[in-house]
Amino acid sequence: MTRIKIEDIINIKSVASPTAIPNSNSVAYYVTKIREQDNDYETHLYMNDGESNHQLTYGNERISSVKFSKDGKYVFFLALADKKQQVFRMRMSGGEREQITHEKDSITGFEVSNDSSRLYYNVSLEVNKIHAEKDEENEEQKDAIVEEKVESKGQQKDKKKDLPEPVVIDRMKYKFDSVGVLKEKYAEVKAIDLDTLDVESYLSADMINYNVKAAGHSFVIFTSDENDNPDFNFSASLFIKEGDNLKEIPTSEGYISNVKISPNENYIVFAEMSREFENATHPKLFVYDLKNDKKIGITDDLDRPVGGMVATDMHQSAEMEGVVWIDDTTFLFVVADYGNVNLYRGTVDGHCEAILEDTHEIYGLSANKDYAFLAISTPTKPGEIYRLDFKTNVLETLTTFNEEFVENRTLVEPESIVFNSKDGTEVHGWIMKPAEFETGKKYPLITNIHGGPHALYGNTFFHEMQVLAASGYGVLYVNPRGSHSYSQAFVDAVRGDYGGGDYEDIMAGVDHAVSNHDWVDEDNLGVTGGSYGGFMTNWIVGHTDRFKAAVTQRSISNWTSFRGVSDIGYYFTDWQIKAEFSDIEKMWHHSPIKYVNQMKTPLLILHSERDFRCPMEQAEQLFIALKYEGVKTRFVRFPEADHNLSRTGKPNLRIKRLEYLTEWFDNLLSQ
Structure with a gap:
């Protein structure tokens, strides 16, 4: 094995x-x-x-x-x-x-x-193209003399095919x-x-x-x-x-x-x-x-x-x-x-x-x-x-x-956990021990946050989780409010409150893991996530110094610019942040980049160059702001990749993403 x-x-x-x-x-x-x-x-x-x-x-x-x-x-x-x-x-x-x-x-x-x-x-x-086809039908009805001119026009069109068009x-x-x-x-x-x-x-x-x-x-x-x-x-x-x-x-x-x-x-x-x-x-x-x-x-x-x-x-x-x-x-x-x-x-x-x-x-x-x-x-x-x-x-x-x-790999079975958030809300999640776990030994723990936010972590195979466990890390992943597979009230609770109750849910999960699993080294904690999980990773490092290392992926850092550059931004911001175009104050309040002067955790930024959902400029802004503040950071850009890099991207880039992810934690979390 x-x-x-x-x-x-x-x-x-x-x-x-x-x-x-x-x-x-x-x-x-x-x-x-x-x-x-x-x-x-x-x-x-x-x-x-x-x-x-x-x-x-x-x-x-x-x-x-x-x-x-x-x-x-x-x-x-x-x-x-x-x-x-x-x-x-x-x-x-x-x-x-x-x-x-x-x-x-x-x-x-x-x-x-x-x-x-x-x-x-x-x-x-x-x-x-439809207009062009209709024009072609009209041209076919012309006499032979006109057809000769049309043929000439067609040749000219062929020559122009390689020219850029606005x-x-x-x-x-x-x-x-x-x-x-x-x-x-x-x-x-x-x-x-x-x-x-x-x-x-x-x-x-x-x-x-x-x-x-x-x-x-x-x-x-x-x-x-x-x-x-x-x-x-x-x-x-x-x-x-x-x-x-x-x-x-x-x-x-x-x-x-x-x-x-x-x-x-x-x-x-x-x-x-x-x-x-x-x-x-x-x-x-x-x-x-x-x-x-x-x-x-x-x-x-x-x-x-x-x-x-x-x-x-x-x-x-x-x-x-x-x-x-x-x-x-x-x-x-x-x-x-x-x-x-x-x-x-x-x-x-x-x-x-x-x-x-x-x-x-x-x-x-x-x-x-x-x-x-x-x-x-x-x-x-x-x-x-x-x-x-x-x-x-x-x-x-x-x-x-x-x-x-399956028969030739050491795979870790996650343990289901249930705990209460700060306001008493019940939250469900999982914790994985490191592969080849040894009793009595302390291990670093990485919290992994899903996207959406209206998706869910579930009882399914997740290669990335198994890779982290195989690399010697415990892995914590929970379904904070906003996640599906629970009540309608639970999934709706995140809207208008990004960084509020959902943040408390995730931090309560970390508290639960530290308090109930004596193998967790609370001085060696990492956090990562993509899309909404990237937003939450950015938010977390701007609101606590509890984590020694963080990796943000395909993330959101600034809602004020997101609404104008994302393919879904102009309505997603209304629906999720509940901030209309003129409500700059609310969008800025929920923007992780607002809190960059409070960010001390070393942060790796992974982002796809063709991401239209959470566009590249979200990562660029955060990277420059962190460098300006003197925070340890690194920015990795993935060419020919979109928002779905981790799932359907080019295989070599999917491998590189995980290599950068694990290398960052390996260098900053002691084992």
């Missing part, structure tokens, strides 16, 4: 996204691994037929959005063709894949009709992390006949962001976020289109996801995240009776969020199908509860119950009438595909891709 290493991200495979194959007890799923020689990832489709596992796709590529025809004969998926995502299909009986869409722009999603006759897909088109911006939503600066687009829904491959426009593009969500035999369900003020539109409406008839399904103002049609097409189920508490609102599940026009709440009394939202760093290509029907009146869904993600069963009359609860994270779900197919991870297992038998309630392991890795 050897301790886990930073480089083990290359050895761990992400097994995710189970999809039940119709008319069988087989399941398809993804396996993603790192191609070290190319410094990249590849995702392939596998199948388990109940007895063994088979690889279905090959090559240096990543596929996504796998769906099956209702008879199980064809599998459809997205893959790159000429650098654009297109839909491909492949016979399950064998044979070569076939590209069935040939759009100029990437396809962003698709659904197969229940009778397997049509496929509906979304394609986002640039506004200026980007004209008219909206506040003009950039997005991991994408960059956005060109104005609208989404069109098209339908393709799966026999003839003829394509037609199903929902014509007219500056409305259509997204097809589900398809029955004769109708399609889609969302649209049409609004007179798109910069402040954070909602989508749900519609049914059958022929020329259009009907809106009543929903609260907010987001709609996980829309699924019952097999008999009498009901739809969907998750709704209202704006009651803005982005802190619990997603809830509803059933809509199509025949009786009746909306039924499923999780109204649960006081837990539908879905996962667990912070981790090893789930690649994890497409969570949050709700699945198993018969005409029964469906399955997942709920985050006290650090776990568990499996629930619901019925169209409004009943729901937990059917699989454990110390685990369910991060993938599909099912048929006999089995649920689940992707499950635990703190000491990266994740595999499992099958739950509804009759016996037996959970069977179907894949063992990470078995050898």
